Every structure is written in C-alpha cells, then in structure tokens.
Amino acid sequence: MRDDYSKLLAKLKIRFKNPNFLDQAFVHRSYLNEVKIDSPSNERLEFLGDAILSLIVSSTLFNLRAKDTEGDLTNLRAYIVKTKSLAEASRKLNLGRYLKLSRGEESGGGRENPQLLANTYEALLGAIYLDQGLGTCEKVIRESLLPQFIKEINQGPPKDAKSNLQEIVQEKFKKSPLYKILGTRGPDHAKKFLVAVYIGEKEMGHGQGSSKQVAEEMAAKEALGKLTVR
Numbered sequence: 083m084r085d086d087y088s089k090l091l092a093k094l095k096i097r098f099k100n101p102n103f104l105d106q107a108f109v110h111r112s113y114l115n116e117v118k119i120d121s122p123s124n125e126r127l128e129f130l131g132d133a134i135l136s137l138i139v140s141s142t143l144f145n146l147r148a149k150d151t152e153g154d155l156t157n158l159r160a161y162i163v164k165t166k167s168l169a170e171a172s173r174k175l176n177l178g179r180y181l182k183l184s185r186g187e188e189s190g191g192g193r194e195n196p197q198l199l200a201n202t203y204e205a206l207l208g209a210i211y212l213d214q215g216l217g218t219c220e221k222v223i224r225e226s227l228l229p230q231f232i233k234e235i236n237q238g239p240p241k242d243a244k245s246n247l248q249e250i251v252q253e254k255f256k257k258s259p260l261y262k263i264l265g266t267r268g269p270d271h272a273k274k275f276l277v278a279v280y281i282g283e284k285e286m287g288h289g290q291g292s293s294k295q296v297a298e299e300m301a302a303k304e305a306l307g308k309l310t311v312r
Contacts, residue, residue: 085105085108085180087101087104087180089176090175090176090177090180093175093176094175094210094222095221096210096214096218096222098209098213098214099213099214100212100213103127103209103210103212103213104206104209104213106121106122106123106124106127106205106209107124107127107202107205107206107208107209108124108177108180108181108182108202108205109121109122109123109124109182110123110124110181110182110183110184110187110192110198111123111125112183112184112186112187112192113182113183113184113187115184116184116185116186124201124202124205125205126208127204127205127206127208127209127212128201128202128204128205128208129208130207130208130211130212131203131204131205131206131207131208131209131211132204134207134208134211134216134219135163135168135204135207135223136159136163138216138219138220138223139159139162139163139223139227139228140155140159142220142223142224142228142235143155143158143159143235146235147235147238150238153243153303154238156243156303156306156307157241157242157243157246157303157306158234158235158238159306160246160247160250160306160307160309161231161234161241161246162227162228162230162231162234164249164250164253164254165196165197165200165253165254166196166200166253167227167230167231168199168200168203168204168227169196169197169199169200169203170230171203171226171227171230172199172200172202172203173199174226175203175206175226177199177202177203177206178192178193178194178198178199178202179193181193181198181202203226203227206222207219207222207223210222242299242302243299243302243303243306244298244299244302246302246306247259247279247302247305247306247309250306250309251281251309254309255281255282257281257282259279259280259281259286259302259305260279260280260281261277261278261279261280261298261301262277262278262279262280263275263276263277263294263297264276264277264278264288272292273292274290274291274292274297275290275291275292275293275294275296275297276288276289276290276297277289277290277291277294277297277298277300277301278301279298279301279302279304279305281305286301286304286305286308286309287300287301287302287303287304287305287306287307287308288300288301288304289301289302289303289304
C-alpha cells in the first residue's frame with residue numbers, strides 16, 4: 083500500500099506523474115537489507131539530487147552575487163549546501179516521517195538523524211527532477227532551503243574559507259583538515275609558500291601565497307569546491 087504523501091505534496095505544491103519516483107526517494111538501504119526485496123534504495127536519487135542542488139545553488143549565487151569572486155561563490159555555496167542546512171530543510175518538509183528504515187535505524191533515531199535527513203532531501207530532489215524537471219527542483223530549493231540564508235546571500239560569505247572548511251569537515255568526517263607546507267620558492271623578500279590541505283590521507287587542495295596563512299586560505303577554497311561538487 084502506497085504511503086499517503088498528501089501533506090508533503092501540498093507543501094511542495096506539485097503532483098507526481100510517476101509516484102514510484104517518490105516512493106523510491108524514501109527507501110533507505112537498511113530497509114532493503116532487512117526485508118530482502120529486490121528494489122532500489124534512494125542512493126541513486128541522492129546522487130542525482132546532490133548534483134542538481136549544487137547546480138541550482140551555484141546558478142542562484144552567480145546571478146545574485148554579481149561582484150563575488152569564484153572563491154567567494156564557492157565559500158558561500160559550501161556554507162549553504164551542508165548537512166545541517168539540508169537536514170533543516172528536510173525537517174521543514176517532515177521527510178523523516180516517510181522514511182522506510184530497518185528496525186535498527188528506527189530504534190537508533192534514524193528519522194531525526196541529520197545525515198539521513200540531508201540524504202533524503204537530496205533523494206527527493208532527484209525524484210522531483212525525474213518526474214517534474216529542473217524548474218520544479220529550483221522552486222522547491224528556493225522555498226525550502228534558501229530562506230535559511232537570506233542574510234548570507236545578501237551580505238556575502240560569513241566566514242573565511244579555512245573556518246568554513248573546518249566546520250564542514252568536522253561535521254562530515256568527524257576530523258579536522260590538515261595543512262602541510264610543500265615548500266617555498268623565491269627570494270626571502272618575496273617568498274611564496276606552497277601548501278596542501280588533507281582530509282585524512284586524501285589531498286583535497288593546493289594553495290600558494292606570500293604567507294603560510296594566505297596559502298592555507300587558497301588551499302581551503304580549492305578543497306571547498308571539491309567537497310561541494312562530490
């Protein structure tokens with residue numbers, strides 16, 4: 083029996099042509115492992131929704147922040163597209179109510195797990211895209227996610243890239259980014275520092291600058307871009 087999505091669809095102001103897409107958006111992998119049915123989880127939709135989200139937020143910031151540099155746009159996009167804000171958008175739509183979870187995930191508070199809620203928000207965007215197209219996805223993002231960031235969109239990036247990267251990596255990977263000086267070049271009066279930033283063993287970005295701090299900031303900006311277009 084299909085779940086009653088009437089309240090959700092009323093909030094979204096859309097009607098699905100193919101409700102199977104909507105059903106799939108809420109199927110967590112743990113549920114399939116438990117019920118042993120041959121059906122896809124929401125992970126492929128999540129992959130698609132992640133790309134759509136990055137595109138629409140990037141396009142919105144590009145149009146609204148005409149004077150921002152590429153680094154500033156990357157920094158602000160990373161600040162918006164993160165687990166905490168996606169989970170909040172998911173709660174606004176009450177997506178946790180519809181999740182199909184294993185008993186273990188259910189008893190462990192899966193319906194309120196920020197990472198699961200963020201993933202479900204992206205999966206829902208993937209389902210909407212397949213059924214309704216990009217325009218409807220943009221409308222949903224503008225109504226459910228971007229209102230959290232009116233101040234930041236109007237005033238610009240709230241933090242430097244290093245602080246932003248620290249917050250996102252800590253939230254996503256439960257560790258801090260590590261900066262390493264790769265070397266220096268040039269005479270003492272005009273020395274350039276080369277720095278790389280790592281998450282665990284993986285190198286995520288390079289930077290170059292007249293000081294170690296400037297080089298680290300550049301490396302953090304590159305890493306933010308990779309993290310938000312995963």
